[in-house]
Amino acid sequence: MSDLGARASAEPTADSTAELRQETMIINMGPQHPSTHGVLRLLLELDGETVVSCAPIVGYLHTGIEKNVEYRTWQQGVAFVTRADYLSPFFNELAYCLAAEKLLGIEAPPRAQLLRVLFCEMNRIASHLVWLATSGMELGAISMMLYGFRERETILDIFEAATGLRMNHAYIRIGGVVMDLPDGATGRIGDFLETMSGRIDEYERLLTKNPIWIQRNAGVGVLPADDALAFGVTGPSLRASGVARDVRRDEPYAGYEAFEFDVVTRDDADCFARYAVRIEEMRQSLRIVEQCLERLREPGPVMVEDPKVGWPARLEVGPDGIGNAPSYITHIMEESMEALIHHFKMVTEGISVPAGEVYVPVESPRGELGFYVVADGSNRPSKVKIRDPSFVNLQAVPEMVQGGLVADTIAVIASIDPVMGGVDR
Amino acid sequence: MIAAELAERVRATSPDVVVGRGQAMLTVERDDLLEVLARLRDDPELRLDFLSSVTATDRPGNDPRFRVVYELYSGEHRHRLRVKVGVTEEDPRVPSVTRLFPTADWHERETYDFYGIVFDGHPNLRRILLPDDWEGFPLRKTEELGGVNTRYHGAFIPPVDRRTS
Amino acid sequence: MPVERLEGVQTGRSGGQSEEEVKRGLLLTRLDRAVSWARKQSMWPVTFGLACCAIEMMATGAADYDLSRWGMELFRASPRQADLMIVAGRVSQKMAPVLRTVYDQMPEPKWVISMGVCASSGGMFTNYAIVQGVDTIVPVDIYVPGCPPKPEMLMYGILRLHEKVRTEGRVR
Numbered sequence: 038m039s040d041l042g043a044r045a046s047a048e049p050t051a052d053s054t055a056e057l058r059q060e061t062m063i064i065n066m067g068p069q070h071p072s073t074h075g076v077l078r079l080l081l082e083l084d085g086e087t088v089v090s091c092a093p094i095v096g097y098l099h100t101g102i103e104k105n106v107e108y109r110t111w112q113q114g115v116a117f118v119t120r121a122d123y124l125s126p127f128f129n130e131l132a133y134c135l136a137a138e139k140l141l142g143i144e145a146p147p148r149a150q151l152l153r154v155l156f157c158e159m160n161r162i163a164s165h166l167v168w169l170a171t172s173g174m175e176l177g178a179i180s181m182m183l184y185g186f187r188e189r190e191t192i193l194d195i196f197e198a199a200t201g202l203r204m205n206h207a208y209i210r211i212g213g214v215v216m217d218l219p220d221g222a223t224g225r226i227g228d229f230l231e232t233m234s235g236r237i238d239e240y241e242r243l244l245t246k247n248p249i250w251i252q253r254n255a256g257v258g259v260l261p262a263d264d265a266l267a268f269g270v271t272g273p274s275l276r277a278s279g280v281a282r283d284v285r286r287d288e289p290y291a292g293y294e295a296f297e298f299d300v301v302t303r304d305d306a307d308c309f310a311r312y313a314v315r316i317e318e319m320r321q322s323l324r325i326v327e328q329c330l331e332r333l334r335e336p337g338p339v340m341v342e343d344p345k346v347g348w349p350a351r352l353e354v355g356p357d358g359i360g361n362a363p364s365y366i367t368h369i370m371e372e373s374m375e376a377l378i379h380h381f382k383m384v385t386e387g388i389s390v391p392a393g394e395v396y397v398p399v400e401s402p403r404g405e406l407g408f409y410v411v412a413d414g415s416n417r418p419s420k421v422k423i424r425d426p427s428f429v430n431l432q433a434v435p436e437m438v439q440g441g442l443v444a445d446t447i448a449v450i451a452s453i454d455p456v457m458g459g460v461d462r
Numbered sequence: 463m464i465a466a467e468l469a470e471r472v473r474a475t476s477p478d479v480v481v482g483r484g485q486a487m488l489t490v491e492r493d494d495l496l497e498v499l500a501r502l503r504d505d506p507e508l509r510l511d512f513l514s515s516v517t518a519t520d521r522p523g524n525d526p527r528f529r530v531v532y533e534l535y536s537g538e539h540r541h542r543l544r545v546k547v548g549v550t551e552e553d554p555r556v557p558s559v560t561r562l563f564p565t566a567d568w569h570e571r572e573t574y575d576f577y578g579i580v581f582d583g584h585p586n587l588r589r590i591l592l593p594d595d596w597e598g599f600p601l602r603k604t605e606e607l608g609g610v611n612t613r614y615h616g617a618f619i620p621p622v623d624r625r626t627s
Numbered sequence: 628m629p630v631e632r633l634e635g636v637q638t639g640r641s642g643g644q645s646e647e648e649v650k651r652g653l654l655l656t657r658l659d660r661a662v663s664w665a666r667k668q669s670m671w672p673v674t675f676g677l678a679c680c681a682i683e684m685m686a687t688g689a690a691d692y693d694l695s696r697w698g699m700e701l702f703r704a705s706p707r708q709a710d711l712m713i714v715a716g717r718v719s720q721k722m723a724p725v726l727r728t729v730y731d732q733m734p735e736p737k738w739v740i741s742m743g744v745c746a747s748s749g750g751m752f753t754n755y756a757i758v759q760g761v762d763t764i765v766p767v768d769i770y771v772p773g774c775p776p777k778p779e780m781l782m783y784g785i786l787r788l789h790e791k792v793r794t795e796g797r798v799r
Contacts (some may be wrong), residue, residue, distance in 0.1 A: 068725050071674045071704040075681070076722060096591040097722045098678055101608070101756030103576075104600055108607050117751065123679035139483050167682065170689075186689035193686075204679055204775055266537070269513060269565025280537070287540045395483050396533050396544060398514070407514055409531065424515035424533070432568050458678050461591055461719070592756075593721045600755050608755025 061089050066446070068097045074171060074450060075457030077431075086442050091435045095428075098461040106421045110387030111137055112348065114418055116207045118408075121423050122459030123205060124167055127153075127160040128401040130209040133421070135290055136397040136410040137211045140390045143346060148337035149213035150292040155226075155329040156196070156208065157291075157399075158322040162233070163192045164402040165315045169240060172312075172451035176253050178244065188236055191229050198222060201359030211388065213340035216352045216359070223330055230327055237319055244312070254309035258437040258449035261306055268433040272404025272426050273318060274453055276302045277310035284400035291399075296325050308452035315454075318402075346388050349380040387416040396424075403427050403454055425459035468541050471507055487544040495547050496557055502534060502543065503562065510534035510543055513559070516569035518549075518577045520603045527551040528579055532559070549579055558584040576601035666710070666736065667789040669698035673709035675729065677716025680743040683775040684715045692778035697785065706732040711788075712765070713781075717745035718758045730765045738792070740784055741767045744774050 066079040076097035082089040102121050106114045118133045119126040131153055138144060145153070166185040173181025193203040198219055200208040208215050244250045260270070262278040275282055283300040285293040301317040303310035340347045353362035369377040390412040398407040404426025411420040430453050438446045465486040469479045476498055478489040490498045502510040514533040521527060526548035534543045549556055558581035559566045570581040571590040578599035581587055589596060598605055676684050688694045688702065703709040706729045718726055730739070741761050744750035747770040749759035761767060768791065771784035 068722060069673075069675060069706075069729050071702070076677055096589075096593070097719060097725070098717065099591040099719045099721060099756050100678075100717055100752050101600065101754040102752075104607060104756075105752060105754050120679060120751075124682065142483075171685075182685075183690045186686055187691065190686070190689075190691045203777065204682065266512060267564045269563070282537055287537075288542075393482055394487075394519075394544075395485060396514075396542065405514065407533065409515065409517060409533065411519055420517075420519050422515065422517040424517075428568060428572075429565060432565060596720075606755070607753070 064443075071175075074455050077450070077455065077457055077460075079434075079446065079450075081443065081446065083443065088438050088441055088443060088446060091438045091446065093431050093434055095431065095457070095460050098457045100458075100462060102462045103421055103423065106418055108417065110416050111211060111390055111418060112383075112387050114421065115210055116205075118421065118423065119205050119207055120458065121462050122401065122403070122406065122425060122427070122456050124164045124456050124458075125160050125401045125403070125406075126205045127157045127209060128399055128406055129423070130207065131157055131291065132397050132399045132406055132408040133410070134209050134211050135399070136395050136408045137390060137412075139395045139397060140393050140410065140412050141211070141346060141388075142391075143212065143341055143343060145213040145291075145341060146338045147292070148217075148333070148335070149339045151329050151332055152214045152218065152339060153209055153291050154293065154296065155326060155333070156199075156214075158325045158329070159192055159195065159226075161322045161402045162319050162326075163189050165319050166192075168315060168402075168451075168454045172448075172454075173244070175447050175451050176250070178247075178250065181240070181243070184236075184240065184243075188233065191232075195222065195225055195229065198225070198354070201354055210340070210348050212343070212347045213338070215340070215348060216354075217339050218333070219354060223333060226326065226330060230323055230330075234320065234323055237316060237323075241316060245316075251309060253444075253448055254312060254452070255305070255307055257308045257441060257445045258452060259305075259307050260433055260437050264436060265306075265433065268436070269429040270404070270433050272401070272430070273301075273311055273314045274404065274430055274433070276300065277314045278306035279304045284398045284405055288398060290397070296328055298322075298325050308448050311452040311454075315402075344379060349376070349383045389414065389416050390418075398424075401426060403456065403459070404430060406459075423459070423462055425462065427453075427455040427457070427459045428462075431455055431460060465541070468508070468543060471505075472502070472543065475501060485542065485544065487546060489546045489548070492547050492549065492556055495545075496559065496562065499532070499534075499545065499559055499562055502545075507539075508541075508543075509536045509538045510541075512537055513563035513565050513569075514542075516559075516566050516573055518573050518579055520577060520601070522603050525550070528554060528577060530556050530573065530579060554579045555582055556580075557582050558587075560584055575599070578602065663793050663795055667792040670711045670738070670789070670792075671701055671703050671709045672699060672711040672713050673706045673729065673733065674702045674704050675712050675714055675726075677714070677718065677722065678745070680715035680746070680775045683778055684713060684742065684781065687778040687781050692782060694782070694785075697789065699785070706730075707734065709733055710737050711740065712737065713740045713742050714746040714761050714765075714767075715742040717743075717750060717752060718761050718764075719756050720758060723758050723764055726761065727764050738768045738788060739765050740769045740771060740781075740788060742771045742773075742781060742784070743776055744772050747772060750774060 062083045064081045064083055068076040068078045078094040080092040102117050106117050115130050118129045121129050166189045170182045170185025197203050199222055200206040260278055262280050265275050265278045279302055281300050281302045286300050298321045301314050303313050351362045351365040352359050369380050392412055392414040394411040396409045398405045406426055407424035409422040413419040437449045465481045465484050469481050469486045472488055473479045476488055480487050502508050512535040514535050516532055518528050518530045528549040530547045532545040570584055573579055574587055575589045575591055688700055694700050741747045746761050749757050769784045769788045771781055773780050
């Protein structure tokens with residue numbers, strides 16, 4: 038009895054518990070998880086609550102888009118690649134179409150380029166809103182989920198009015214865009230611009246000086262610039278480490294050289310810096326949208342005139358979505374046999390792209406989205422490789438979470454903003 | 463530097479450079495790959511120190527059948543260069559560039575996963591996007607697209623018109 | 628006693644079936660109806676968002692198309708606490724065993740909504756990588772087509788499921 042008493046009153050010393058703390062635990066943060074931004078699997082080796090090492094396992098959303106596109110015509114490819122990184126569909130379409138246009142040696146008309154920039158920047162805002170909503174929710178600020186999606190609904194309404202779909206639009210096509218803005222769209226976008234900057238201020242009021250938000254994000258997941266460049270990280274994650282690299286500024290495409298906007302950087306290289314960069318990027322995108330609206334006052338064609346390339350139909354948003362305009366249907370069915378044959382050939386056979394290869398990078402909300410497209414002269418792509426920024430950015434995650442807590446892992450992954458559709462394609 | 467100037471500069475040491483659609487492409491032999499990439503990275507006029515992507519193309523009739531394609535970018539000079547290495551079907555091995563560019567890790571795993579090209583010296587060459595026990599390399603041109611008759615783990619999914627559920 | 632029907636919601640039953648339903652309606656006990664009503668009133672989905680449809684599912688749960696109207700805003704992370712699995716997105720071959728495991732971990736009674744064409748039939752991706760329809764892995768109650776389906780379409784599918792559950796009858 039006294040022996041028990043002696044043992045019970047002995048303090049657990051570091052020596053006596055040393056044998057207990059030998060092993061680390063391997064925990065699976067599985068593909069089905071509310072906070073891993075999609076189907077990302079992490080194998081965490083934990084010593085208590087500290088992460089000793091981390092191995093991301095991807096591939097749970099592998100769709101075979103790259104293989105599938107080789108079996109479809111060039112125009113059908115747009116509908117496939119738009120679903121790769123599903124939160125920034127316009128960027129996928131834009132890069133693919135720019136690559137095809139480079140191979141064809143054509144350029145989209147100026148108004149089409151303006152529309153492309155307009156929709157891409159609005160898509161950037163929408164994507165950052167989803168990031169803000171889900172990151173906030175994962176770190177505990179659950180109301181951010183509702184605020185983020187509320188603004189996103191406004192943007193998606195504009196997308197739906199202009200393209201017929203809320204997501205995965207297939208609006209940007211080879212040679213231009215598929216149809217012009219509907220009546221009243223510029224008014225709606227103008228209203229959206231007015232309210233949006235006030236809303237961004239609202240998010241900042243909620244989060245930026247919030248002590249909980251700062252404690253969870255500041256100093257967490259530090260990624261120095263050299264490591265970031267070695268890992269191939271691009272986009273807001275790289276700009277938060279102080280490197281001012283932005284494809285829109287360094288290798289301008291689709292007319293970006295004519296727009297005024299700042300490349301936003303921060304120096305802290307932690308999760309809070311990435312948050313600040315994305316918030317400011319939303320404001321810069323609003324600036325670009327405003328400039329687009331100014332220049333869109335001039336009318337013009339939105340698809341190349343070349344009949345061998347341009348999409349033949351004139352489309353309109355009808356009662357059941359987007360479809361051929363009644364005037365166009367009258368034209369091909371009643372007025373012109375050649376137009377009917379031409380439309381038929383363009384839709385079934387598609388365009389033929391001369392042989393060659395190009396690599397086209399664009400600045401997606403997550404980083405450098407590059408399309409490496411190889412053509413062999415036929416009406417099908419020979420190879421389409423999607424260099425997705427999330428795929429590369431995820432390589433930096435083990436480095437960033439090492440030595441941190443499990444909860445910090447969530448913050449780090451949220452701040453990288455991976456979209457598994459792009460990672461796995 | 464624009465593509466033509468870049469090509470001239472590279473041609474001084476590696477002659478097989480072409481410019482197509484405004485983009486410069488360099489073809490090297492497999493044995494020279496690491497040396498050429500290191501030289502491209504260290505040359506002060508070129509400074510191609512950022513590897514954007516690694517992938518491969520497959521032309522079954524061609525010799526060599528595969529080409530491994532590296533996209534290089536220079537942050538300092540803002541120019542790009544594509545480097546291609548020919549790989550035959552009988553010996554699909556290429557030295558891994560992870561020592562020079564740590565970012566090549568997952569890119570090379572993906573290329574191995576899709577095409578079956580083995581990267582010598584890669585620290586962890588396993589499948590990345592497909593299940594670990596998948597058979598075959600789907601992006602090769604000789605592989606089918608797949609679909610309703612896919613067999614996996616013995617499960618046979620009949621075509622749509624013959625399904626009961 | 629006439630079988631209660633909601634206005635405007637078709638239940639897809641023919642004349643002969645509604646005869647049977649009337650008979651069954653006579654046999655349905657108060658307890659059965661109460662339990663079925665309770666089951667459909669607060670059905671909790673498990674978070675199984677995979678791809679683009681997941682974003683639309685989140686939008687359905689968010690403020691504009693509020694799922695909380697039907698008691699479903701609470702997506703449970705653990706399948707053991709959920710009774711509805713909305714398979715939202717394309718299911719790859721690697722994910723298929725995970726899907727089945729999560730389904731098996733859900734306690735009875737459980738229902739599955741296959742959201743989007745990729746989950747229902749493989750969608751546009753008839754290739755090596757995508758399971759051509761999750762009904763080859765789990766039994767599906769409602770198929771919601773669309774790529775991705777608008778939140779209103781998902782809500783209609785959910786309401787049809789509620790109707791199905793409510794009129795199911797037997798307490799399992």
